[in-house]
Amino acid sequence: MAPPLSRRSLLQAAALAASTPAVSLTTTGRAAATVQEATAVAAAPSAWTVQPFALEDVALRPGLFAEKRRLMLDHARGYDVNRLLQVFRANAGLPTGGAVAPGGWEGLDGEANGNLRGHYTGHFLTMLAQAYRGTKERVFADRIGTMVGALTEVRAALRRDPAVLSVPGKFGTAADQVRGSYQYVDLPADVLGGASAITLSVWVRPTHDANWTRVFDFGDDTTRYLYLAARNQAGVPRFAITTSGAGGEQGLDGTAALPLNQWSHLAVTIAGGTGALYVNGTAVARNTAMSLTPAALGALKNNWLGRSNYSADPVFAGAYEEFNVFSRALTAAEITELQSRRAADASTGRGDLASYAFDETAGGTFTDVSGRNLTATLRRTWGGPSHPGFLAAYPETQFIDLESRTTSDYTKVWAPYYTAHKILRGLLDAYGATDDDRALDLASGMCDWMHSRLSKLPESTLQRMWGIFSSGEFGGIVEAVCDLHTITGKAEHLALAQLFDLDRLIDACAANTDILDGLHANQHIPIFTGYVRLYDETGEERYLTSAKNFWDMVVPHRMYGIGGTSTQEFWKARDVIAGTISATTAETCCAYNMLKLSRTLFFHEQDPKYMDYYERALYNQVLGSKQDKPDAEKPLVTYFIGLTPGHVRDYTPKQGTTCCEGTGMESATKYQDSVYFAKADGSALYVNLYSPSTLTWAEKGVTVTQTTGFPEEQGSTLAFGGGRASFTLRLRVPSWATAGFRVTVNGRAVSGTPKPGNYFEVSRTWRAGDTVRIAMPFRTRVEKALDDPSLQTLFHGPVNLVARDAATEYLKVGLYRDAGLSGDLSHSLTPVPGEPLHFTLDGTEWAPFFEGTEDPTHAYFRRSEPKVVFGGRDSGVANPAKADGTTLLDEVWAGAPFRNKGALVARVRSTVDAWVAAGLLSRADGDKVVSTAGTASYRP
Structure with a gap:
């Protein structure tokens, strides 16, 4: 009798049996054909009762959002994308064109050794795609083409053995080892020839100052070896030989650091118990008690240029020329002669044990011209070539390590599937914006690779992996894979999406059991957007139910007034707000992902609470996370927004290129994505946000132009253009609109009683020239921290107002003294002339949170x-x-x-x-x- 299939096996079998048509995930108002032979056009998933419009269908008009976007578009146009591509090209051993890798998380010297590098390129691709769709400026499409082309070359290079990267050398050509390529030269075992006297001579041009990088290292392990390090712990060259490990080393230390990006000649001689180290022809160290020679080491297993027998040591970054090994100690005069000419042209002649000129300009081997035919081979420390479809800015090693890892250590494994998601998402967005088949091929290949890897793992291993903080974080990969599946129709892609089920989390949330206390917030929020998409693809209710219940666990129970969530990236106990306020609250990524989850849930269930939240977080935290100044080099977006008294926002956090700067780039180029939605059957148009914009609703043949200065203006006007169309206009009545919500059509009041926190409906046949006017007077109100009613935050309509004050204690604020019968507290505030939404209270200025300044602010105050x-x-x-x-x-x-x-x-x-x-x-x-x-x- 066959054993019963596991739930995962059943899901995989069902996925493999389901042959869905190859369709392209599109949005209302935009139809796109796939690259499949049998092209098909599809709208949003059939489970969506409401559908979004494409970014190109909603044009931002002058206003707050357009101005914030303008700043980010300047960055999108100005930043050198070759800097982003540098880490990918280096990883593949390709020329980097002298580009300097971005700082922060995208460089090898950033946090955790740059173990998240590559993620930012995905964010940047998404930003460019959104920018192109929203503006149709050719520069954005051109930049996408450059990046996709480069990534295509990178993937191909990763599938090959490493190839020589030839560069100008000291005398002719040289072989470059780009930092981040993990490449080294593997020499045959007999390279030292068991000599009792020896000279090792080499020209090097180091490009990085890491300690303990080896110019060469010949040894068995960490017991018997002979090496020359470009820098020891003191930053100077060191030669050592030992048969008993580090404690038994006989060494020679230089006196000065080798200059970076310049050629230096190094030579070591050993004979008759004396060793000498020469730098650029000068003897800088001599040891007359050096009894060990290569003969004492015997046959050695590892004979490397650029790699250390100590696995934790960095790989040498820089270029090699003229490596010679002589079976005698050259004289000082002979070493001086090698400063000005090649060994072949000097009195020494080429090394008789080994001689590599590094004249090769192609291939992956180096010829030995000593006459011994000891051909050297270029290799990667992590092996290779990579598996089909693999694309990353670092080796596959992080993915491999994760499969056996039980604890978190982000210096070794930092969320490789999270990084894969960002790259995958960027490629899908690039394809959606430009129809570049290369981007789709790269995306599909990545998912083929992930499926081939993850489908072989036991379910228990997957559950363990996805439960590890940070290392197992996979971001929104499920959503991206589901989106790809709608394009390719490949059953393996749907099966892949289900391999990211974190059952403990799904089952708890589906049962409405709150287990969020102690969890990393942004590791889990995007998971649920993916699970909603899995519901769309599979119909399995637990996915949707868990996501809806999860949302309710965050809003309002773990939400700050600005819409943000988390403190120091984590969640604390339910309903603890005042008790979690710190300088590291409200991680910007969390707001970005809560917005995505909110709109995706709204597509299934039009509960106004989702759009109420969307407005809150968008108009406050998301807008306020972007600094109000241009910068071609930096996106200027916060990581955390501290809510402590007197907090000053940091718009270039953690050395730059963080996850939050990445999502900030995306947010600032898609402000229009949720202004309007359409009922799936075309019977209704939802106006969710009051934002100056023009909607082109192609299916109805109408345009809707929204004119407003909101939120400075307390209302909006909708003007219809195009032909006649019958549908219901559903206008969101914000939950804060308690002072009234009045609607007129062509100057006539519409009957009905709009209720705050609902949608108000106007049904008619719309004609060109029809005008809808909405008035929604603002009231000033407070919101209290759930765990401390005396700690409050101030709102004027949808706008969170912050006090600008350098004090580091909570301000004591009184507001009831002039309260109106409506409960409106605005009479206690004095408007600042000429500065909309600016007020004074007891001599302190209050301003909108969304202003991206560096003023010290108080988002919360102590009610007194x-x-x-x-x-x-x-x-x-x-x-x-x-x-x-x-x-x-x-x-x-x-x-x-x-x-x-x-x-x-x-x-x-x-x-x-x-x-x-x-x-x-x-x-x-x-x-x-x-x-x-x-x-x-x-x-x-």
Whole structure:
């Protein structure tokens, strides 16, 4: 009897049996054919009851979003993409054209040895694709073509054995070993010939100053060896020979560091118990007690140029020319002679044990011209060639290591599948924007490679891998693979997407069990967008249910007022907000991915809460994460946004090129992606955001031009163009719009009662010239931290207002003294003339969070209402508070809005009676409070 199939095997079998048509994932208003022979056109997934428009169908008009985007487009045009490609080309052993790798996470000297390099190139490709789709500027398409072409060359090179990279040398040509290529020269075992006297002579041009890089190293392991390091721990050349490990080394140390990017001649001689080290013809070290020679070492297994027998040592980066091994000690005069001519032209002649001129300009071997025919071979430390489809800016070793790893160590393995996702996503977006078949081929190849690797692993191994913090992080790869599957129709691609199931997380969230405390936030948010897409592809309900429940665990239970989440990248306990505020709150990537998840869930269920959240996070954290100044070299985007008092935003974090700068580039080139959605059957148009823009709805033959200064303007106007079309216009009524939401069509009021936190419908046959006007007056309100009601943040309509003050303690702020009957707190603020959305309060300036300045800000403040004051009239009574910090005034104004003054006084009386009964307020003071409320005057 055959054993029962595991759930994963059943899923794979079902995927392999399901032969879906080859279609292209497109969006409403855009049709694209695939590269398959039998082309097909598809809209968004059939499970989506609402569909987005393509970026090219929604044009941003002048306003806040267009200005922020302009700054990022300047960066997209100005940054040298060859710098991004440098790490890929280096990894493949290709010429880098002198390009300097980006700093930070994209360079070998960045955090964790650059173990995330390559991710930023994916972000950049996505930015370029979005920029091209949104503007149709040819420069963006051209840059995409450059990058895709280079990555195509890189993948091909990774599939081959390493090839010589010929560069100008000291006398003729030289062989370059690009840093990051992990290449070295492997010499035959008999290269030292068991000599009892020897000279090793070489020209090198180092390009990096890492300690312990080997010019050459001949040995068995770390016990018996002979090496020359370009730099020891003191930064100077060192020669050593030993038969008993590091403790038994007989050595020669130089006196000065070798200059970078310049040719230096190094020579070592050993004979008669004396060793000498020469640098550029000068003896810099001599040891008369050097009893060891190659003869004492015997036959050696590893004979390398550029690689160390100590595996942790870096590989030599730089060029080689003229490596000669002589079976005698050259004289000082002979070594001096080698400074000005090749050995073949000098009195020494070529080395009799080995001689490599490095004149080769192709191939992967170097000829020995000593007469001994000891041909050397160019190799990579990580082996190779890579497996078919592999594409990365580092070797496959991280992926291999992860499969046996049980603990996190990002200096060894830093989220390789996360990086793969970014590259894959960038390639898919590049294909979607330019129809470049090379990008699709690269993307498909990557997924073929991942499937061939992951499908061979036991399910228990996969579950362990995906549960490891950081190392097992895979970002939004499931979403990207599902999107690819809709293009290729390959069953293996759908099967691959399901190999990233993290069952513990899915099952807990599907059961609505909150297990987020202690989890890395951005490791998990994008997972759920992918699971929603898996629901689209498979119909398996647990994926969608888990994602919806997960969203509810974050919003509002782990959400700061600006829409951000996480502290120091992690989640804490549910409903702990004040207790988690720090300088490292609200990682920008988290906001980016929560927006993606929110809009994807909205495609399935049009709950306005998703778009309420979208507006909150977009208008506050996302806009505020971008600095308001141009820079061709940096995107100027925050990593964390600290919410501590007096925090100053850092727009070039962690040396640059972080994940958040990458998602920041993407966010700033797709601001229009959720302004409008369409009902899948074309029966309705959703207006989700009030943003100046023009929608071209090709299927309906209409255009909708939205004119607004929102959020400076408290409303918007929609003008229709094109032909006649019948559909329902669904206008989002923000949950904060409690002061009214009024709609007119062609100047006539539309009947109905718009409800905050819902959509208001207007159904008709629309004609060119129709105009819809929306008015939504703003109110000023506070939102309280869930775990500390006295810690609050201030909103004016959708806009979070921050105090600009250098103090590092929470400001104490009172707001009730002039509150209106509506509960609006704006009367306590004084508008700043000529500066919309800027106010002063007790001498402190308050400004929109979305302004990307370097001013110290206070997003949260300590609410302080020491006296009971109504309409500016002081009762003389101290404002009492409950144990949780809720004050008498808090409870009174929680009943707002009030129909009239009488309703307010009634609320005051009932609240006072309750507090007197609870022993929190004396009757005499209570009577004063009620009397003051009755005699005060109030604004609406």
